[in-house]
Amino acid sequence: MDALDLARLQFAVTTVYHFFFVPLSLGLSILVALMHTAYARTGNEVYMKMTKFWGKLFIINFAMGVVTGIVMEFQFGMNWSEYARFMGDIFGAPLAIEALVAFFIESTFLGVWIFGWGKLPKGLHAASMWLVAFGTNISALWILIANSFMQQPVGYKLAEYTLPNGEVATRVVMDDFLAIVTNPNIFVQYPHVLAGGMTTAAFFVLGVSAYHLLKKGGENRNVFRRSFQLGAIYGAVGVFLVIVGGHDQAQHMVDSQPMKMAAAEALWDSEDSASLSLFTVGDEKDRDDVFAIRLPSLLSILAYNSSEAEVRGINNLQAEYEATYGPGDYVPPVAISYWSFRIMVGAGFLMLGILLVTLYLNFEGSLEQHQRFLKVLMVAIPLPYIANSAGWMLAEVGRQPWMVFGLQRVEDAVSPNVAASAVWFSLITFTLLYGGLMAADIYLLRKYATSDDIEVLPIPQSPARPVPQAAYSGD
Amino acid sequence: MELELTSVWFSLIAVLFMGFFLLEGFDYGVGILLPWLAKTDTERRQIINTIGPHWDGNEVWAITAGGAMFAAFPHWYATMFSGFYIALVLMLLALILRGVAFEFRSKDKNPKWRLFWDWAIFFGSFIPAILWGVAIANLVKGVPIDGRMNYSGDFFDLLSPYTLIGGLVTLSIFTLHGALFLNMKTDGAVMERSQQAAQRVWLPTVVIVLVFVGLSYVDTDLFDQLGVNPGISALGAAVALLAAGALIYKRQTLWAFVMTSLTIIFTVITVFRGLYPRVMVSSIDPDFSLTIHNASSSEYTLKIMTVIALTLVPIVLLYQGWTYWVFRHRITTKSHLEY
Numbered sequence: 001m002d003a004l005d006l007a008r009l010q011f012a013v014t015t016v017y018h019f020f021f022v023p024l025s026l027g028l029s030i031l032v033a034l035m036h037t038a039y040a041r042t043g044n045e046v047y048m049k050m051t052k053f054w055g056k057l058f059i060i061n062f063a064m065g066v067v068t069g070i071v072m073e074f075q076f077g078m079n080w081s082e083y084a085r086f087m088g089d090i091f092g093a094p095l096a097i098e099a100l101v102a103f104f105i106e107s108t109f110l111g112v113w114i115f116g117w118g119k120l121p122k123g124l125h126a127a128s129m130w131l132v133a134f135g136t137n138i139s140a141l142w143i144l145i146a147n148s149f150m151q152q153p154v155g156y157k158l159a160e161y162t163l164p165n166g167e168v169a170t171r172v173v174m175d176d177f178l179a180i181v182t183n184p185n186i187f188v189q190y191p192h193v194l195a196g197g198m199t200t201a202a203f204f205v206l207g208v209s210a211y212h213l214l215k216k217g218g219e220n221r222n223v224f225r226r227s228f229q230l231g232a233i234y235g236a237v238g239v240f241l242v243i244v245g246g247h248d249q250a251q252h253m254v255d256s257q258p259m260k261m262a263a264a265e266a267l268w269d270s271e272d273s274a275s276l277s278l279f280t281v282g283d284e285k286d287r288d289d290v291f292a293i294r295l296p297s298l299l300s301i302l303a304y305n306s307s308e309a310e311v312r313g314i315n316n317l318q319a320e321y322e323a324t325y326g327p328g329d330y331v332p333p334v335a336i337s338y339w340s341f342r343i344m345v346g347a348g349f350l351m352l353g354i355l356l357v358t359l360y361l362n363f364e365g366s367l368e369q370h371q372r373f374l375k376v377l378m379v380a381i382p383l384p385y386i387a388n389s390a391g392w393m394l395a396e397v398g399r400q401p402w403m404v405f406g407l408q409r410v411e412d413a414v415s416p417n418v419a420a421s422a423v424w425f426s427l428i429t430f431t432l433l434y435g436g437l438m439a440a441d442i443y444l445l446r447k448y449a450t451s452d453d454i455e456v457l458p459i460p461q462s463p464a465r466p467v468p469q470a471a472y473s474g475d
Numbered sequence: 476m477e478l479e480l481t482s483v484w485f486s487l488i489a490v491l492f493m494g495f496f497l498l499e500g501f502d503y504g505v506g507i508l509l510p511w512l513a514k515t516d517t518e519r520r521q522i523i524n525t526i527g528p529h530w531d532g533n534e535v536w537a538i539t540a541g542g543a544m545f546a547a548f549p550h551w552y553a554t555m556f557s558g559f560y561i562a563l564v565l566m567l568l569a570l571i572l573r574g575v576a577f578e579f580r581s582k583d584k585n586p587k588w589r590l591f592w593d594w595a596i597f598f599g600s601f602i603p604a605i606l607w608g609v610a611i612a613n614l615v616k617g618v619p620i621d622g623r624m625n626y627s628g629d630f631f632d633l634l635s636p637y638t639l640i641g642g643l644v645t646l647s648i649f650t651l652h653g654a655l656f657l658n659m660k661t662d663g664a665v666m667e668r669s670q671q672a673a674q675r676v677w678l679p680t681v682v683i684v685l686v687f688v689g690l691s692y693v694d695t696d697l698f699d700q701l702g703v704n705p706g707i708s709a710l711g712a713a714v715a716l717l718a719a720g721a722l723i724y725k726r727q728t729l730w731a732f733v734m735t736s737l738t739i740i741f742t743v744i745t746v747f748r749g750l751y752p753r754v755m756v757s758s759i760d761p762d763f764s765l766t767i768h769n770a771s772s773s774e775y776t777l778k779i780m781t782v783i784a785l786t787l788v789p790i791v792l793l794y795q796g797w798t799y800w801v802f803r804h805r806i807t808t809k810s811h812l813e814y
Binding site: 056059060062063064066067068070071073074076077078079081082084085087088089090091092093095096097098099100101103104105107108109110111112114115116117118119120159161162163164165166167173174175177415416417418422425426429430433437440444447448 | 531621762788801811
């Protein structure tokens with residue numbers, strides 16, 4: 001493999017790994033903040049235990065998200081320096097803003113929250129968790145603003161600049177900041193990601209609570225019963241939004257990145273009244289179906305709300321792009337796009353089904369008698385993770401060969417001066433490190449998720465203001 | 476008079492690095508001293524908990540500095556991050572292990588588990604403390620940057636006596652800074668040992684800094700840029716470091732800490748003033764050096780980012796300052812320890 005392929009592989013590994021932790025942080029931060037608020041308002045010990053229990057799992061998960069995020073920020077410069085030069089004027093700004101508005105808030109107030117027990121008034125302490133939730137969720141907004149430009153460039157112009165050796169090069173520069181932060185793609189992508197976070201957190205809470213409800217006795221049964229109810233409602237809202245938002249995003253994609261949609265549907269040629277593939281085995285080289293089950297007209301309906309509409313196919317788009325961008329292969333890997341789309345959507349509807357049953361049993365009151373269903377919920381914890389990863393695979397792989405749609409190809413974005421051996425070194429280092437950390441992370445999550453020995457601090461009745469002391473004097 | 480935005484951003488990035496070294500400097504120092512100043516598990520926890528609420532927020536100063544370089548000087552970011560590739564992999568390895576170690580370490584009682592993460596905290600602090608110095612020394616000394624702004628050397632080109640001593644400078648200053656922080660934030664045996672550590676580290680720090688300054692006259696144009704009189708910032712750094720020594724022996728820890736803080740601030744100012752208007756010096760051809768002009772973003776982007784940064788940085792300073800007030804008490808072996 002050459003440096004380019006290695007750099008791509010490394011990006012895939014580090015991104016999927018990073019996004020393994022992020023959605024749970026997004027969704028769980030809000031849940032813990034809600035629990036803490038309930039405790040602050042009522043003083044009920046059940047809420048305090050909920051806050052403590054889920055808060056600890058949140059912290060363990062959050063740490064992994066933070067440290068793997070640093071790699072992402074460095075990587076654009078390390079492996080993709082030509083991208084950084086070409087796009088820096090536009091891409092750097094949201095990253096810097098993300099650090100200024102989001103990273104500072106979430107990291108500072110998570111410290112306040114973890115160490116604030118007994119030191120802060122209850123209300124202020126709960127507010128610090130809300131700030132963590134705000135920081136975490138707003139960080140997703142800024143990184144998606146950056147990603148949206150790659151999917152759908154807006155508010156830019158091309159500008160020439162002179163290199164020190166006199167050569168002239170081209171880059172994109174910002175023309176309209178407001179257009180970039182209100183990229184139409186944001187409005188479909190951001191809600192989808194947030195709802196994905198909610199769903200991930202809900203399935204985590206449901207699965208872990210189910211484990212505890214299955215155990216006989218246990219002094220903290222109430223804690224998990226109430227967590228379960230909260231998770232069920234939160235998840236129902238999340239999965240509903242994720243499906244509606246996903247549909248919006250797909251309709252947007254048909255317009256902004258028709259090739260991605262064509263690949264995701266394995267639609268080789270444009271069709272009026274296009275059929276939806278349920279299962280396709282295709283031949284990527286000849287761009288033809290080997291075997292396919294298709295539902296008539298459904299794709300046109302999904303894409304354009306009309307059974308007659310034409311959906312453009314891979315071959316037609318390839319011809320169009322050749323006319324616009326010159327000769328080249330503009331077809332993304334069809335099998336990966338197609339299957340990651342199906343895995344994501346399939347997992348989504350499976351989760352919807354599970355949540356409907358969950359809600360029904362929960363409010364009918366027979367949940368704890370349905371032990372087999374509780375076991376299903378435990379096994380279902382990975383479902384949102386699968387959907388999240390598949391979703392990003394589609395978003396990024398489906399954009400190939402473009403790094404920035406229509407503006408820069410991936411092969412032109414790679415660092416020209418980084419040898420394959422260096423990328424091998426980092427790829428192996430990160431893979432080994434990430435493997436080891438995953439083991440440690442799962443060990444800890446399992447340990448705390450299965451323990452119902454919830455630490456309760458002897459919290460003073462009125463956690464008064466800390467008594468001022470000259471702690472910093474050097475005596 | 477029109478203020479050049481590129482200069483504003485050069486200064487802002489200097490400020491971000493100042494904030495980072497000032498804050499994360501003592502975090503690194505605490506991590507480096509951890510295996511040597513604690514004899515028992517409780518003492519180790521006491522030490523780690525002094526920076527518990529702060530280390531993550533402190534680290535964000537570096538993340539922000541990186542983001543600011545990307546936004547304001549994309550070529551600086553691109554050249555440095557692709558050029559210092561292997562060094563950055565090591566840095567990331569260290570930062571990842573260290574960050575996870577803080578959260579994971581005390582969540583299991585197994586002594587081997589804790590021992591592993593304690594060493595992760597040590598190496599995770601020790602390696603970056605050196606690498607930052609090596610990196611800055613390389614910016615000043617110059618590295619092979621070609622006419623297309625690409626670094627054309629390899630990892631070993633980054634290592635020279637000068638840059639390695641640069642690494643020792645940051646290592647020793649951060650260790651001293653961390654010892655003083657621990658002295659303010661602990662009590663009992665750990666406090667006593669941190670006092671001894673500060674006394675032991677101070678003199679070597681002065682010697683290393685002197686050697687580095689001497690070599691800077693030979694190996695770099697840092698002081699040519701500043702003139703024969705190195706100026707108020709370099710003198711300030713020297714005076715502050717010397718004063719820190721006197722104050723350490725008088726056990727005026729708070730003031731000694733203020734002095735090491737000033738040493739860090741003045742050193743960053745000296746380095747950035749010496750670099751200006753360059754951001755990376757090319758050892759191939761002075762014309763190939765990256766400057767605030769040929770490496771910068773467009774005027775429009777800089778304008779937008781200036782408004783945003785000047786609004787947000789003061790707010791960050793306010794709430795981060797507040798956290799130091801909330802957690803101002805000494806950590807004792809009897810405190811409730813989260814980490």
